[in-house]
Amino acid sequence: MFVNVLMVTGLLVAAAYFAMSEIALAGSRKLRLNRMLEKGDKRAKLVLGLKENPGSFFSVVQIGINAVAIMGGIVGEAAFTDAFAELLRPVLPPDMLASVSFTCSFVFVTVLFVIFADLIPKLVAMSKPEQMAVAMVRPMLFFITIFKPLVWVLSGISNFIMKMLGVSGKSNEKITNEDIVATVEAGVAAGLLDPMEQAAITNVMDLESRLVPSAMTARDNIVYFNLKSTYDQITQQVKDSPHDKYIVCDGTVDRVIGCVDAKELLRRYADGKQFSLRDSGLVKQVLSVPDSLTLSETLDLFKAQKTDFAVVVNEYALTVGVITLKDILWVIMGDYVPTVDDLQIVERDDGSWLIDGATPVDDVENTLDIRRMPEEETYETMAGFMMYMLRRVPKLTDRVNYAGYRFEVVDVEGARIDQVLVTRIADNAAAAASEKKPETPAS
Numbered sequence: 367m368f369v370n371v372l373m374v375t376g377l378l379v380a381a382a383y384f385a386m387s388e389i390a391l392a393g394s395r396k397l398r399l400n401r402m403l404e405k406g407d408k409r410a411k412l413v414l415g416l417k418e419n420p421g422s423f424f425s426v427v428q429i430g431i432n433a434v435a436i437m438g439g440i441v442g443e444a445a446f447t448d449a450f451a452e453l454l455r456p457v458l459p460p461d462m463l464a465s466v467s468f469t470c471s472f473v474f475v476t477v478l479f480v481i482f483a484d485l486i487p488k489l490v491a492m493s494k495p496e497q498m499a500v501a502m503v504r505p506m507l508f509f510i511t512i513f514k515p516l517v518w519v520l521s522g523i524s525n526f527i528m529k530m531l532g533v534s535g536k537s538n539e540k541i542t543n544e545d546i547v548a549t550v551e552a553g554v555a556a557g558l559l560d561p562m563e564q565a566a567i568t569n570v571m572d573l574e575s576r577l578v579p580s581a582m583t584a585r586d587n588i589v590y591f592n593l594k595s596t597y598d599q600i601t602q603q604v605k606d607s608p609h610d611k612y613i614v615c616d617g618t619v620d621r622v623i624g625c626v627d628a629k630e631l632l633r634r635y636a637d638g639k640q641f642s643l644r645d646s647g648l649v650k651q652v653l654s655v656p657d658s659l660t661l662s663e664t665l666d667l668f669k670a671q672k673t674d675f676a677v678v679v680n681e682y683a684l685t686v687g688v689i690t691l692k693d694i695l696w697v698i699m700g701d702y703v704p705t706v707d708d709l710q711i712v713e714r715d716d717g718s719w720l721i722d723g724a725t726p727v728d729d730v731e732n733t734l735d736i737r738r739m740p741e742e743e744t745y746e747t748m749a750g751f752m753m754y755m756l757r758r759v760p761k762l763t764d765r766v767n768y769a770g771y772r773f774e775v776v777d778v779e780g781a782r783i784d785q786v787l788v789t790r791i792a793d794n795a796a797a798a799a800s801e802k803k804p805e806t807p808a809s
Contacts, residue, residue, distance in 0.1 A: 373441045374475070377434050381483030384430040386491040387502045391416060391423060393495035402496060409500040412507065425520040426509045438479055439472075446471040546571065569698045572728070573662040579746040580726035581661055581697050582678050582687035586782065587724060590615050593623055597640045604631060610690070611675045614649050619685045622677050625652040654679050657686050661694050717790065720776075723749035723783035734788065736769045748773075749783035767791060 394413060402410040416423045451467040458466055491498045510517060550567050553559035559567075589607040591600055593616045603612075614623045626649055634641045643649055653676040655664055668674055674691035710722040711733050721730060725748045727739050745754050752775060753759065755766040759781050765774035770791050777785040 370441055370446075374438065374478070377438045377441065378478060378483050381431065381434040381438070381479060382487040383502065383505070384427050384434070385484055386487040386498055387506055388424070388427045388431075389488045389491035390495045390498035390502060391420065393492055394499040395496065398496045399499075402500065407500060409503050410496075412503045413496075413499045416503065416506075421521045421524060422510050422514075422517050423506060425517045425524070426506065426513055429513055429516065429520070430509065434483075435479070438475060438483075446474055450474075566698055573665065573694070573697065574660055576661050576697065576726075576728055577657065577746070578655060578659050578661065578664055578678050578689055579657050579687065580728050581693045582689040583693070584687045584724045584747070585619065585685060588613065588619060588685070588688055590619055591626065591643055592617065593643050595643060597642065600631070600641075600643070601635065604628065610692075613652060613677060613688060614643055620683075622652060622654070622685060624649040625675060625677075626650070652677055655689070656680070661697060664689065665691075665694060719788040721748050721786045721788055723747060723752075723786060727751060734769070734771060736771075740768070748786050752783055752786060 391413065394417070396414065396417065399410045399414050399417075403414070447467050450470040451463055454467060454470070455463060547568065550559060550564050554561060554564045589603065589609060590613045591603065593614055595603075608628070610628055611625050612628065613619075613625050615621050616623050626643070630648065631641070641648065653667065653671050653673050655667060655676045655678055657678050657680050659667075664676070667676070668691055676689050677685055678687040678689055680686050710725040711729060712720045714720060719733065727742050727746060727748065727750070730736070730748055730751070731739060739751055741754065742751075745751055749760075752764070752766065752773060755768070755773075756764055760775045760778070760783055762775055762778055765772055767773075772789050772791055774787045774789075775783055775785075776787045777783075
């Protein structure tokens with residue numbers, strides 16, 4: 367009996383090893399394994415190789431698990447049936463003793479294997495999959511070598527069936543934006559990340575999809591110098607509209623000559639020297655970027671050109687705005703770096719919002735928690751949304767309902783929408799209806 371108990375113990379250890387190996391390899395992440403490899407752990411490379419082609423590994427695991435299970439049943443019965451028979455002999459009649467002893471031995475061995483060869487090993491492997499995978503990879507490679515002929519047959523049959531089903535046997539582990547967002551949310555829930563850090567990470571990921579117009583200063587709001595401006599006109603413009611940089615144009619905003627750094631103007635002003643924009647070295651070359659670029663691509667251009675300021679042009683080479691590095695940083699950290707002087711979205715005491723017509727649609731969606739504006743790829747700003755919904759140039763008091771909100775034009779300057787008042791629609795039924803078909807009343 368002592369020998370049988372030792373055999374059962376050995377089978378338990380073997381079953382636990384195969385169970386842990388299976389969960390560890392399946393649960394280990396390539397990103398963490400690559401980090402371990404960079405730190406000098408060569409075993410991580412072996413695990414990565416198995417993850418790329420796991421067919422042989424899983425064949426060995428299944429061979430091991432099934433062989434151990436069969437052996438466990440055979441040895442377990444011999445190991446414990448007689449022991450239970452001796453224990454139960456005083457209380458059971460002879461005709462029931464054999465069957466009850468066998469049943470007790472079977473249940474006891476099954477419980478042993480479920481707990482010590484399945485549940486506990488798998489829980490341990492799930493807690494630290496990468497560490498367990500690298501610890502077990504070399505013995506597993508040894509078993510793969512030993513059982514290579516049998517593995518070859520099983521793998522061939524499995525691959526043939528997988529091919530017939532049209533399923534690839536190779537691991538296709540890819541990290542998506544949704545995976546990163548879910549990981550960040552889990553980090554916030556666990557207290558590892560601050561909500562501000564979550565917002566910053568999410569906004570950084572949005573840079574890949576947000577276009578330049580969503581963050582730029584629009585054409586109508588550009589403060590620029592005319593090449594023919596006098597000293598007094600320039601200094602007055604700086605006083606009225608202080609900025610870090612100003613574009614210099616020859617007559618119109620569509621004929622950009624370059625840009626001027628406000629610090630250079632201040633230095634010359636402090637020296638008491640009158641200056642002209644035609645002075646040598648005052649006007650610098652300015653970077654031009656197309657309005658079809660993403661904010662991420664614009665950041666790359668800023669880095670490559672060693673600048674933080676650019677003029678945005680459309681396909682007709684007309685100026686549609688200017689963008690700075692600060693504008694892009696505002697997209698990332700805007701909620702936590704407020705600027706009182708130039709708020710485009712102002713929440714009022716009554717719970718409504720006053721929104722500038724030039725506000726990017728993305729900012730409106732984030733503020734109002736709207737998943738998506740209708741056909742938002744056809745416009746860029748709050749004013750564009752109103753024009754799209756009304757199908758004409760809006761007038762004062764024009765309004766539309768969408769996503770449970772009422773958008774009403776409250777200020778216009780000529781054909782330009784200056785401000786839009788946004789209020790919640792109190793009636794839930796009306797809000798639901800507005801999701802399906804936006805209300806477009808006449809002016």
